[in-house]
């Protein structure tokens with residue numbers, strides 16, 4: 001069995017990090033981007049209660065609840081093991097995801113895959129979804145009405161998967177799921193609850209590509225998620 005220290009080193013090496021760099025550097029303030037409060041959708045979010053996977057997929061692929069359906073190439077439902085222990089939730093599809101119909105397939109997605117593999121959770125083992133099922137133009141932040149309209153899809157996905165742990169990646173996913181404006185740097189490092197499901201916050205892989213020194217903290221977050229998942233499903 002791989003020892004935790006060996007695994008940690010393998011992880012850091014895979015991510016191109018010098019293992020001997022001191023780890024206790026102060027955490028940078030993550031710039032809080034201002035959410036666009038405009039464009040709340042007028043209609044109430046539709047209820048997704050009771051839909052099975054096939055009906056939910058159909059509902060998502062035909063969705064016209066917000067303006068994003070006008071600019072998408074296709075919806076990005078989510079992918080992976082429908083009975084996964086780990087559910088990964090990101091923000092929204094980017095250009096590559098919109099083209100391919102699968103979440104986290106660009107550069108950031110490759111890094112996410114490596115991170116997950118390092119804790120024994122390959123892409124085939126987990127379920128990966130986003131807050132939004134459609135790409136916002138120019139990858140802008142989701143508008144409140146858009147995330148509200150899409151929320152029922154995600155909630156039903158969580159109900160169907162019944163994960164032992166949710167890993168929220170990045171500020172948008174973490175803040176929307178936990179209904180807070182606390183920065184990621186203060187949300188990470190401790191378990192939260194989303195209803196009855198434990199939730200761990202970590203940095204978005206796109207941020208880690210820009211700030212590799214934070215990868216070490218993401219490793220700690222994944223180890224925390226692994227502990228939380230083990231406790232939830234002994």
Ligand code: URA
Nearest residue numbers: 090091092093103104
């Ligand atoms: N970023 C996300 O948050 N989700 C994706 O699917 C791709 C990039």
